[in-house]
Amino acid sequence: MLNNQFQPQSKLPDPVFHIEVDKIKPNPLQPRRDFNEESLKELASSIGEFGILHPLVVTKHEAPTDFGTTVEYHLISGERRLRAAKMAGLERVPAMVRALPTERERLELAIIENIQRENLNPIETARAYAKLQEFGLTQREIAVKVSKSREVVANSVRLLNLPSQIQEAVSKNSINESQARLLLAVSDLKEQQNIFEDLLKNNFSVRDLRARIQQTKEKTPAVPFLPPDPELQYAEEQLREALGTKVRVQKEGQGGKLTISFYSPEELQLIIDKLVKSKNGISEAALPDLSEPKEDFSI
Numbered sequence: 001m002l003n004n005q006f007q008p009q010s011k012l013p014d015p016v017f018h019i020e021v022d023k024i025k026p027n028p029l030q031p032r033r034d035f036n037e038e039s040l041k042e043l044a045s046s047i048g049e050f051g052i053l054h055p056l057v058v059t060k061h062e063a064p065t066d067f068g069t070t071v072e073y074h075l076i077s078g079e080r081r082l083r084a085a086k087m088a089g090l091e092r093v094p095a096m097v098r099a100l101p102t103e104r105e106r107l108e109l110a111i112i113e114n115i116q117r118e119n120l121n122p123i124e125t126a127r128a129y130a131k132l133q134e135f136g137l138t139q140r141e142i143a144v145k146v147s148k149s150r151e152v153v154a155n156s157v158r159l160l161n162l163p164s165q166i167q168e169a170v171s172k173n174s175i176n177e178s179q180a181r182l183l184l185a186v187s188d189l190k191e192q193q194n195i196f197e198d199l200l201k202n203n204f205s206v207r208d209l210r211a212r213i214q215q216t217k218e219k220t221p222a223v224p225f226l227p228p229d230p231e232l233q234y235a236e237e238q239l240r241e242a243l244g245t246k247v248r249v250q251k252e253g254q255g256g257k258l259t260i261s262f263y264s265p266e267e268l269q270l271i272i273d274k275l276v277k278s279k280n281g282i283s284e285a286a287l288p289d290l291s292e293p294k295e296d297f298s299i
Contacts, residue, residue, distance in 0.1 A: 014096040014097075014098070015096070015097075016055045016094045016095065016096055017094070017095055017096075017097060018092040018093070018094055018095075019058065019073055019092060019093060019095045020091060020092055021082065021085060021086055021090060021091060021092065021093055023071065023072050023073055024056070024058060024072075024073045024074075024075055024082060024093070024095070025072055025073065025074050025075065026075055026079060026082075027074060027075040027076055027077075027079060027106065027110055035079075035080060035083060040080065040083055040084050040087060041084075041087065043080065043081070043084035044084040044085070044087035044088040045088070046084075047081070047084050047085055047088045047090065048088040048089075052081055052085060052090075052093055052094055054078070054081070055078075055093075055094040055095050055096050056075065056076075056077065056078030056081055056082060056093055056094070056095040056096070057075075057076040057077045057078060057095065057096050057098055057109065057113070058073040058074060058075055058076055058095045058096070058097055058098070059073065059074045059076060059097065059098055059099070059106065060073055060097050061073065061074055073095070073097070074106075076098065076106055076109050076110055076113075077109060077110050077113035078095075078113075081093070103135070104132075104135040104136075104137075107128075107131060107132060107135065108132065108145060110128075111128045111129075111131075111132065111146065112145065112146060121170065121171050121173070122156065122159060122170050122171075122177040122180070123159060123160075123167050123168075123170050123171045124171070125156055126156045126157050126158075126159045126160050127160065129142055129153050129156055129157050130157055130160060130267060132145075133157075133244045133245060133267060133270070134267050134270050136244075136270065137244065138241055138242075138244040139153045139154050139157070139240075139241075139244060140241065154246075155181065157245075157246075158181070158184060158246070159177070159180055159181070159184070161184060161261070162180060162183065162184060163189070163192075163193070165193075165196075166180060166183060166192075166196055169196075169200070174200065175196075175199060175200070176206075178206045179199060179204070179206055179209050182206065182209050182210055182213060183195065183196060183199075183209075183213075185213060186213060186216065191216055195209070195212055195213060195216065198212060199212075229251065232249045232251060235249050236248060236249050239258075239260075242274070243260060243271050243274060243275075244270075245260065245261055245262060245267065245271065246260075246261035247259070247260050247261070248261075
């Protein structure tokens with residue numbers, strides 16, 4: 001018979017502590033921004049009757065003072081439960097204390113917890129992904145962490161290219177994510193705004209909206225179709241992976257233009273840092289050879 005010390009050990013569950021609500025501070029990296037007041041009241045009523053069924057997740061922080069050490073907790077996930085608990089008059093809430101030393105780890109857990117519970121609206125999700133990109137993650141790495149495809153992450157982040165008015169409509173569920181993606185296909189901002197206003201006024205379905213956009217395209221003079229250049233497509237893909245953001249390479253005669261998209265000042269700085277750290281701006285191994293005279297690009 002094998003000795004017990006050789007038996008596989010099951011992982012013990014994280015201990016749950018009951019922590020004073022006044023000592024728990026909101027998470028500044030919380031990806032969720034909209035908290036429906038009526039929904040909070042319903043949750044507060046449920047908590048008052050049944051208690052909090054799922055513990056919050058926090059990190060512990062100690063700071064020296066003139067009178068010793070003060071202890072407070074920073075919320076990682078469970079802000080909606082914390083707000084409802086305060087509304088219900090609870091003095092303490094159950095919480096698991098995790099050791100997460102970096103902002104990136106705290107943000108990752110907050111995003112994953114919210115996405116798994118489907119608590120984020122599409123714009124909050126897009127901003128959360130963009131924030132992770134600021135911490136150096138590529139879209140492929142983000143996709144692995146949240147169990148989504150890279151295409152899903154990329155399409156989500158693209159929503160941040162919409163004007164703020166349309167983003168707000170998505171956040172408030174005035175239009176859905178599929179409709180928002182269709183609006184992204186309208187490059188003319190004035191026409192995009194007109195179609196958006198028609199969408200709100202007439203409550204178009206996705207099919208109706210697609211037809212409305214198609215009508216606009218049919219009125220626009222057609223441009224000659226040029227087949228995509230495989231080398232340019234490959235360069236865009238490699239740059240997108242290296243920089244973790246949308247990149248477009250356009251050929252104009254013997255020269256060209258490189259467009260790198262960013263969604264916040266922080267992300268711009270991150271992109272600059274990545275370029276500066278590389279000896280030649282972008283590693284030679286990451287790109288196809290576009291240095292021949294016929295492919296002479298200027299950036």
